Amino acid sequence: xxxxRERRATEGQxxxxxxxxxxxxxxxxxxxxGFFPPNEMSKVGAMAExxxxxxxxxxxxxxxxxxxxFVSTFSAPTTDSEGREALEITIVLTPRSSEAVxxxxxxxxxxxxxxxxxxxxEQRFPIIQYATQEExxxxxxx
Amino acid sequence: VTIPRPEHFFEQAEKLISTxxxxxxxxxxxxxxxxxxxxxGLFHAxxxxxxxxxxxxxxxxxNHYALAYxxxxxxxxxxLCADITNKSLPPKLARLAPSGGFDSNIxxxxxxxxxxxxxxxxxxxxxxxxxxxxxxKLDVLMARTALTAFQNADAASxxxxxxxxxxxxx
Numbered sequence: 001x002x003x004x005r006e007r008r009a010t011e012g013q014x015x016x017x018x019x020x021x022x023x024x025x026x027x028x029x030x031x032x033x034g035f036f037p038p039n040e041m042s043k044v045g046a047m048a049e050x051x052x053x054x055x056x057x058x059x060x061x062x063x064x065x066x067x068x069x070f071v072s073t074f075s076a077p078t079t080d081s082e083g084r085e086a087l088e089i090t091i092v093l094t095p096r097s098s099e100a101v102x103x104x105x106x107x108x109x110x111x112x113x114x115x116x117x118x119x120x121x122e123q124r125f126p127i128i129q130y131a132t133q134e135e136x137x138x139x140x141x142x
Numbered sequence: 143v144t145i146p147r148p149e150h151f152f153e154q155a156e157k158l159i160s161t162x163x164x165x166x167x168x169x170x171x172x173x174x175x176x177x178x179x180x181x182x183g184l185f186h187a188x189x190x191x192x193x194x195x196x197x198x199x200x201x202x203x204x205n206h207y208a209l210a211y212x213x214x215x216x217x218x219x220x221x222l223c224a225d226i227t228n229k230s231l232p233p234k235l236a237r238l239a240p241s242g243g244f245d246s247n248i249x250x251x252x253x254x255x256x257x258x259x260x261x262x263x264x265x266x267x268x269x270x271x272x273x274x275x276x277x278x279k280l281d282v283l284m285a286r287t288a289l290t291a292f293q294n295a296d297a298a299s300x301x302x303x304x305x306x307x308x309x310x311x312x
């Protein structure tokens with residue numbers, strides 16, 4: 001074995017492949033961005049990390065609504081009317097951006113977020129709420 | 143016979159969240175009712191589609207039509223829709239679903255029904271729920287689109303959905 005091949009073998013790389021291009025590396029990169037291939041679901045567990053959830057929501061919302069409309073997102077565990085665990089996701093939009101949003105975009109956003117959460121093993125149904133920062137800050141005395 | 147029209151629920155929701163005459167903030171109860179109406183538009187559209195299929199749209203004044211219309215409750219509708227939104231159907235449903243599974247229109251419709259029903263419960267019963275006008279507005283838009291998806295679904299998917307809703311397999 002040549003010195004170069006021996007070094008690769010010691011480092012766990014297969015000869016003839018560049019570092020970072022293997023399927024394993026691709027999965028690692030996807031994981032770091034919050035995406036998991038479907039066959040990895042069982043390894044992930046039932047509840048996703050908030051960081052993963054936020055990234056899925058951000059990517060979907062900027063793609064389906066618009067990058068200009070998206071401000072931030074946060075999520076919290078909750079329960080539905082039957083006591084089942086659910087995921088309350090708040091998406092903060094820029095003021096007046098909802099005026100340009102179409103129904104197709106809202107439905108596609110929900111479907112995509114739910115599907116991608118399932119892909120990382122998250123079984124809680126996402127209950128999505130949209131708001132502007134002003135609405136979140138407003139007093140609730142009305 | 144006039145049965146509840148889905149579009150009237152959506153229009154009612156829009157009226158509830160339109161800016162009050164003279165300005166000022168919307169009342170939370172109006173936003174809550176708007177979210178509830180968005181869900182009920184989908185609910186009644188589904189019940190009418192079911193009764194139209196098994197009894198017939200020309201027999202809407204008959205007792206059998208009313209029976210079919212009232213056959214399903216919210217829990218059964220949500221249960222079926224939740225199963226359809228999962229990555230794979232439970233075996234007892236899979237054997238009765240169209241070959242190749244439900245089409246994307248039915249899956250999108252089912253996802254919207256689950257989401258809006260969950261929010262409807264909060265809007266109607268949870269005193270800590272703090273809905274926003276933005277949210278209610280987008281819920282109404284989504285409900286309208288979901289209804290269009292249901293109407294545009296392929297016939298095999300829509301019929302399978304309705305039969306599973308009315309006659310859940312044991």
